[in-house]
Amino acid sequence: MESVDVVVIGAGFAGLTAARELGQAGLTVLTLEARDRIGGRTWTDHRLGHDLEMGANWIHWVQPHVWAEATRYGREITRSPSADEAYWRGSDGTPRKGTLAEFMELIGDGQQRIIDDVRSAIPRGVEPTVGEIQDLDRLSIQDRIDELELAPEAQAANESVWVGHVNAPLAQTGLSSALRWVAATGGHWQLMHEASATYRVVDGMRGFTDAIARDVRGEIRLNTVVSAVTQHGSSAIIETVAGDLVRARRVVSTLPANAIAGITFEPELPAVWRHLNAETVASQGTKVWLRAAGHLPRFFAYASQSDPISVLKAEFYCSDEAGDYTILVGFGPDHTLLDLDDLAAVQAAVDACRPGITITEVTAHDWMTDPLSLNTWMTHRPGQLTRDLAKLREPAGNVHFATTDNANLWGGFIDGAIESGLREARRIIDALR
Numbered sequence: 001m002e003s004v005d006v007v008v009i010g011a012g013f014a015g016l017t018a019a020r021e022l023g024q025a026g027l028t029v030l031t032l033e034a035r036d037r038i039g040g041r042t043w044t045d046h047r048l049g050h051d052l053e054m055g056a057n058w059i060h061w062v063q064p065h066v067w068a069e070a071t072r073y074g075r076e077i078t079r080s081p082s083a084d085e086a087y088w089r090g091s092d093g094t095p096r097k098g099t100l101a102e103f104m105e106l107i108g109d110g111q112q113r114i115i116d117d118v119r120s121a122i123p124r125g126v127e128p129t130v131g132e133i134q135d136l137d138r139l140s141i142q143d144r145i146d147e148l149e150l151a152p153e154a155q156a157a158n159e160s161v162w163v164g165h166v167n168a169p170l171a172q173t174g175l176s177s178a179l180r181w182v183a184a185t186g187g188h189w190q191l192m193h194e195a196s197a198t199y200r201v202v203d204g205m206r207g208f209t210d211a212i213a214r215d216v217r218g219e220i221r222l223n224t225v226v227s228a229v230t231q232h233g234s235s236a237i238i239e240t241v242a243g244d245l246v247r248a249r250r251v252v253s254t255l256p257a258n259a260i261a262g263i264t265f266e267p268e269l270p271a272v273w274r275h276l277n278a279e280t281v282a283s284q285g286t287k288v289w290l291r292a293a294g295h296l297p298r299f300f301a302y303a304s305q306s307d308p309i310s311v312l313k314a315e316f317y318c319s320d321e322a323g324d325y326t327i328l329v330g331f332g333p334d335h336t337l338l339d340l341d342d343l344a345a346v347q348a349a350v351d352a353c354r355p356g357i358t359i360t361e362v363t364a365h366d367w368m369t370d371p372l373s374l375n376t377w378m379t380h381r382p383g384q385l386t387r388d389l390a391k392l393r394e395p396a397g398n399v400h401f402a403t404t405d406n407a408n409l410w411g412g413f414i415d416g417a418i419e420s421g422l423r424e425a426r427r428i429i430d431a432l433r
């Protein structure tokens with residue numbers, strides 16, 4: 001039987017980082033990845049005539065783990081287009097057009113009041129469960145917004161902005177997500193907005209993950225679905241769907257909480273993992289790329305949180321033999337609300353955000369039905385953060401858990417995945433050396 005010091009399951013950012021660190025510390029490492037590519041929930045694919053990020057798109061220098069990796073691998077950033085026009089849902093329920101400054105004026109008071117207590121809720125962004133968050137974690141973002149009694153137009157706009165951030169209905173999403181990410185940006189909601197949706201990586205996420213993978217010393221074996229992990233004393237046997245067996249002294253699972261039941265663990269997973277997997281985290285939305293006829297003015301648009309597309313913006317300007325076109329990116333709270341095969345329904349969803357555009361093509365990857373993720377970017381339901389986070393980081397015998405789902409600082413983001421990979425690699429290196 002093949003035998004290594006460590007098997008890493010999954011070659012997303014968490015797995016690649018962990019595998020690199022373990023190998024560079026002199027341990028033998030084998031990375032097993034179910035997909036035919038590395039990157040996990042980052043995936044640069046050529047569609048609509050352009051390289052598009054089907055998963056993660058934006059990073060920022062206030063995200064220390066990903067920024068250190070960008071520096072290490074010489075990754076440059078480029079800005080997504082800033083908007084000249086803004087659209088939002090007016091008080092009569094129809095889309096209204098204005099300037100960026102008018103939109104910021106509309107949401108400013110609400111955005112600040114949603115997170116006004118952030119400094120006492122989570123005084124240190126790196127300790128997201130310490131502070132008044134222990135009590136506030138029972139609240140959803142919707143609970144907090146409802147308390148503010150905003151005017152209907154401001155309420156709809158503020159809700160849509162937060163759907164864009166958390167990718168889920170706000171009544172199901174913990175206030176903790178708003179508070180922890182704003183805590184990570186020193187209490188400034190404007191910086192949190194910039195950090196989460198402004199700067200793309202030149203050459204895409206594929207270029208980024210390829211660069212890390214070149215530094216991974218052991219093999220990254222693709223098309224290899226792990227089906228079982230069985231612990232025996234000081235080692236574990238990892239079994240693949242194809243029936244191959246590998247023995248390892250330690251195992252790093254990088255599976256998201258929603259997807260971890262895809263592997264049978266013996267002894268069974270700790271209760272915290274089983275419970276969270278059954279409950280699922282809050283995020284359940286969609287990200288779609290759309291081809292619109294012509295070169296449109298640079299805009300962003302917000303509908304309401306119950307629309308299939310709550311947030312829409314112009315991202316790329318292209319031309320081909322059919323003429324000029326604009327590639328838009330849209331986000332919605334519920335992946336089941338939009339049928340991508342029904343162009344008329346997609347057009348209607350766009351019209352509800354930003355009228356006057358003709359959509360000719362649409363594409364997306366449904367991460368919620370993809371059995372290897374069953375999640376988009378992780379946001380917690382009310383109560384999950386303070387109940388589970390510390391326990392999710394605890395190894396279970398020889399099995400370690402590295403995933404953005406159990407990161408401290410930017411849980412849900414690439415930054416959190418890297419944080420978790422570094423953390424678990426260090427623990428294993430300390431234990432095995």
Ligand SMILES: Cc1cc2nc3c(=O)[nH]c(=O)nc-3n(C[C@H](O)[C@H](O)[C@H](O)COP(=O)(O)OP(=O)(O)OC[C@H]3O[C@@H](n4cnc5c(N)ncnc54)[C@H](O)[C@@H]3O)c2cc1C
Nearest residue numbers: 010012013014034040041056057058226404412413414417
């Ligand atoms: C649509 C979308 C937009 C996003 N936007 C952003 C953004 O702009 N900025 C940002 O920072 N983050 C964003 N994110 C989140 C970011 O992509 C994730 O937080 C991060 O990539 C997670 O990395 P990970 O390594 O923890 O998990 P993953 O990337 O999910 O890695 C887990 C790996 O395990 C593999 N795997 C699963 N089961 C098995 C098995 N049984 N056997 C072998 N392998 C298995 C999977 O194929 C996968 O490669 C976005 C995510 C999505 C889906």
